[in-house]
Amino acid sequence: MATVFKKTPLLTDAVLHYCPGCGHGIVHRLVAECLEELGIGDKAVAVVPVGCSVFAYRYFNVDSQEAAHGRAPAVATGIKRVHPENVVFTYQGDGDLASIGTAEIVHAAHRGEKITTIFINNAIYGMTGGQMAPTTLVGQKTTTSPYGRDKDWCGSPIRMAEMLATIDGSAYIERVAVNNTKNIVRAKAAIKKAFQTQIEGKGFSLIEVLSNCPTNWGLSPAESMEWLEQNMIPYYPLGVKKDTTKED
Amino acid sequence: MAKEFMKGCEAIAEAAIQAGCHYFFGYPITPQTEVPEYMAAKLPKIGGCFLQAESEVAAINMVYGAAGAGARVMTSSSSPGVSLKLEGISYLAGAELPAVIVNMMRGGPGLGSIQASQGDYFQTTKGGGHGDYHVIALAPSTVQEAIDLMQDAFDLADMYRTPTMLLADGTIGQMMEPVEFKPREKRTDLPAKDWATTGWGPNSNRPRAVVNSLYIETEELQEMNDRLQARYRMIEEKETRVELYNVEDAEVILCAYGTVARICKSAVALAAKQGVKVGLVRPITIWPFPKKAVHDTIAQDSVKTVITIEISAGQMVEDVRLAVNGEKEVQFFGKPGSYCPTAEEICEKIMEMRRA
Amino acid sequence: MLEQNIFAGFGGQGALLMGQLLAMASMIEGKEVSWLPSYGPEMRGGTANCSVVISDEPVASPLVTNANSIVVLNRPSLTKFESHVIPGGNLFINSSVIPEKSERNDINVYYVPMTEVAYELGNVKVSNMVMLGAFVEATQCVKMESIVEALRHKLGEKKAKLIPMNEEALNRGAQIVKDQK
Numbered sequence: 001m002a003t004v005f006k007k008t009p010l011l012t013d014a015v016l017h018y019c020p021g022c023g024h025g026i027v028h029r030l031v032a033e034c035l036e037e038l039g040i041g042d043k044a045v046a047v048v049p050v051g052c053s054v055f056a057y058r059y060f061n062v063d064s065q066e067a068a069h070g071r072a073p074a075v076a077t078g079i080k081r082v083h084p085e086n087v088v089f090t091y092q093g094d095g096d097l098a099s100i101g102t103a104e105i106v107h108a109a110h111r112g113e114k115i116t117t118i119f120i121n122n123a124i125y126g127m128t129g130g131q132m133a134p135t136t137l138v139g140q141k142t143t144t145s146p147y148g149r150d151k152d153w154c155g156s157p158i159r160m161a162e163m164l165a166t167i168d169g170s171a172y173i174e175r176v177a178v179n180n181t182k183n184i185v186r187a188k189a190a191i192k193k194a195f196q197t198q199i200e201g202k203g204f205s206l207i208e209v210l211s212n213c214p215t216n217w218g219l220s221p222a223e224s225m226e227w228l229e230q231n232m233i234p235y236y237p238l239g240v241k242k243d244t245t246k247e248d
Numbered sequence: 249m250a251k252e253f254m255k256g257c258e259a260i261a262e263a264a265i266q267a268g269c270h271y272f273f274g275y276p277i278t279p280q281t282e283v284p285e286y287m288a289a290k291l292p293k294i295g296g297c298f299l300q301a302e303s304e305v306a307a308i309n310m311v312y313g314a315a316g317a318g319a320r321v322m323t324s325s326s327s328p329g330v331s332l333k334l335e336g337i338s339y340l341a342g343a344e345l346p347a348v349i350v351n352m353m354r355g356g357p358g359l360g361s362i363q364a365s366q367g368d369y370f371q372t373t374k375g376g377g378h379g380d381y382h383v384i385a386l387a388p389s390t391v392q393e394a395i396d397l398m399q400d401a402f403d404l405a406d407m408y409r410t411p412t413m414l415l416a417d418g419t420i421g422q423m424m425e426p427v428e429f430k431p432r433e434k435r436t437d438l439p440a441k442d443w444a445t446t447g448w449g450p451n452s453n454r455p456r457a458v459v460n461s462l463y464i465e466t467e468e469l470q471e472m473n474d475r476l477q478a479r480y481r482m483i484e485e486k487e488t489r490v491e492l493y494n495v496e497d498a499e500v501i502l503c504a505y506g507t508v509a510r511i512c513k514s515a516v517a518l519a520a521k522q523g524v525k526v527g528l529v530r531p532i533t534i535w536p537f538p539k540k541a542v543h544d545t546i547a548q549d550s551v552k553t554v555i556t557i558e559i560s561a562g563q564m565v566e567d568v569r570l571a572v573n574g575e576k577e578v579q580f581f582g583k584p585g586s587y588c589p590t591a592e593e594i595c596e597k598i599m600e601m602r603r604a
Numbered sequence: 605m606l607e608q609n610i611f612a613g614f615g616g617q618g619a620l621l622m623g624q625l626l627a628m629a630s631m632i633e634g635k636e637v638s639w640l641p642s643y644g645p646e647m648r649g650g651t652a653n654c655s656v657v658i659s660d661e662p663v664a665s666p667l668v669t670n671a672n673s674i675v676v677l678n679r680p681s682l683t684k685f686e687s688h689v690i691p692g693g694n695l696f697i698n699s700s701v702i703p704e705k706s707e708r709n710d711i712n713v714y715y716v717p718m719t720e721v722a723y724e725l726g727n728v729k730v731s732n733m734v735m736l737g738a739f740v741e742a743t744q745c746v747k748m749e750s751i752v753e754a755l756r757h758k759l760g761e762k763k764a765k766l767i768p769m770n771e772e773a774l775n776r777g778a779q780i781v782k783d784q785k
Binding site: 425507 | 628631637641662666
């Protein structure tokens with residue numbers, strides 16, 4: 001009987017701890033499939049964050065380091081500088097990357113650190129139970145913005161992909177989403193391109209993935225995908241924000 | 249080998265390179281900036297990596313990544329910078345990673361001053377960061393000793409898979425002394441770093457490497473802590489170091505470490521001229537603290553007066569008192585901030601505090 | 605033997621370098637030494653001083669309160685350090701910028717117009733070497749050759765051509781002391 005589908009061996013057999021309908025599972029698979037297809041599983045080193053994906057080292061079947069909250073790009077820098085031949089990536093959420101770890105991500109990009117960052121933006125703190133993130137939309141209710149995010153009080157949501165694209169050291173920056181099949185296919189192509197950018201030594205690469213959080217958004221998985229489409233994509237436009245990989 | 253005349257910071261950096269440390273991540277802060285400067289000049293020439301991080305926080309996390317990748321790696325800073333690194337040091341301890349941190353102490357709290365101080369004893373020996381951990385802390389009192397201890401620091405870190413700190417002060421960092429880099433034999437008894445993240449696949453002859461300090465299950469975290477504590481007991485047993493100077497039949501015992509200890513040696517000579525026999529107990533490891541040596545020296549029948557001297561409001565004195573366990577009174581002389589007592593002042597204090 | 609010395613002046617006058625050369629020269633002669641600078645936030649123009657201890661034994665305290673010899677290159681340093689010379693010790697005053705005379709009569713005081721002499725030699729940068737020459741001649745704590753050797757080491761091969769000029773400055777300084785004795 002012909003095999004039509006099998007799980008990539010670059011994901012372990014551990015049962016995911018994510019909530020039903022959460023986009024993390026999709027992105028994990030995309031990352032692992034890209035590593036497999038590029039044949040770099042034995043070179044890859046994952047640096048995982050603090051947040052919902054804190055256990056990602058249980059799932060990515062590659063050497064891994066668990067970083068302190070927000071520090072993954074600095075940890076990845078240390079690894080890459082010791083073993084430049086490794087393919088080093090960070091996997092970070094919006095609290096980790098866009099709040100407590102802004103200095104580390106900005107300076108990793110600024111140095112043109114030859115690492116890849118997978119940045120999950122779901123507009124909320126998931127693991128601690130639904131608090132406001134820097135990416136939370138204006139008016140969005142969370143446990144620490146119970147009356148909705150007030151722009152005058154907390155500022156507008158931060159667009160990390162656009163911001164990092166302004167930095168000379170970044171080579172490839174794209175924003176994608178995993179709310180429907182078409183977008184998932186695009187997301188995979190972007191992630192693969194980001195790893196290729198690193199393999200070719202072209203500089204810092206980051207893929208911002210718009211994802212959902214049905215539990216903390218208080219929606220069903222299907223509703224959450226629709227909410228993402230209606231609310232997040234208009235504020236966080238998809239597409240390539242920067243690509244210097246074709247330049248010499 | 250001929251002696252060289254070197255500044256403490258530069259000698260420490262050279263000692264690290266000679267100990268096989270080819271990776272340095274740091275941030276400028278007085279009075280230790282000559283360490284990164286020396287590394288910036290030397291490491292690129294030997295295929296190593298010097299990187300000026302965006303912050304102390306980033307620097308210690310780069311150290312974490314490099315240590316997890318199996319490298320001999322270090323960072324260096326001074327008190328306010330070390331405060332920022334404490335998060336990372338706790339993670340290094342929890343992930344059981346070997347790394348070396350230099351603290352060239354300056355006056356605090358806050359921004360404090362840039363002059364020498366010993367105000368970070370508590371921070372260094374009582375944890376500093378969160379959780380039940382220790383760092384091995386080596387406290388040199390001369391530039392030569394800083395070199396020798398720096399080289400030992402990397403071996404100790406590798407042997408016990410623990411962050412190790414060289415705790416010096418601005419005086420050691422800024423002064424120049426004749427030094428010698430003695431050729432050292434490479435230790436062959438250090439454990440292999442088969443836990444390092446170097447890339448793994450089905451054909452690898454080791455398990456998949458995960459560098460981590462997260463143990464969400466109570467039992468697992470307990471197991472990790474038990475392992476650390478057992479290791480700390482072993483370090484206490486095997487690695488405690490102390491210098492006893494002129495202590496036999498001494499009437500007065502001084503306890504001091506680092507720069508203050510060497511000044512005490514001058515005070516010992518001054519007191520001798522006045523006919524008072526003074527000895528010095530100098531912890532070389534401030535963690536593990538040489539409890540037994542301190543106790544036994546002070547417990548001698550001849551000892552009538554015990555004075556701990558520090559550039560602090562009195563930090564190590566607590567460990568001295570614990571070691572003496574109430575058997576004798578332990579007095580304190582010192583000031584917080586950056587005020588370093590001279591030998592003459594110490595001698596005067598000895599005469600004042602001496603029991604009739 | 606235990607010689608404690610202080611060199612003090614404005615940053616840029618060469619006080620720290622003089623101390624280093626004295627310490628290196630002593631090391632070359634097999635002595636134990638330490639050199640401890642005062643260090644502050646100012647890079648140039650502030651006050652700078654260093655303590656140099658020379659001993660037959662390993663140096664215990666590198667701090668110097670009362671010194672066998674003190675060199676002062678500016679007025680604030682004279683005010684600060686004049687009282688710290690031990691009786692019978694030496695005080696070297698840069699008379700190019702310090703018009704005052706020392707009020708001490710229990711010590712040897714040498715007045716060295718280091719800047720004028722350096723001008724005569726055609727290079728004001730060697731003025732601190734004039735003072736160091738005077739210091740070595742008066743204290744006899746190291747041989748002048750050892751100072752030159754230390755200087756050779758400090759300057760390195762690239763700047764070796766500056767040695768004769770510095771040597772001349774050292775000798776001129778020594779001559780000033782001989783004349784004042």
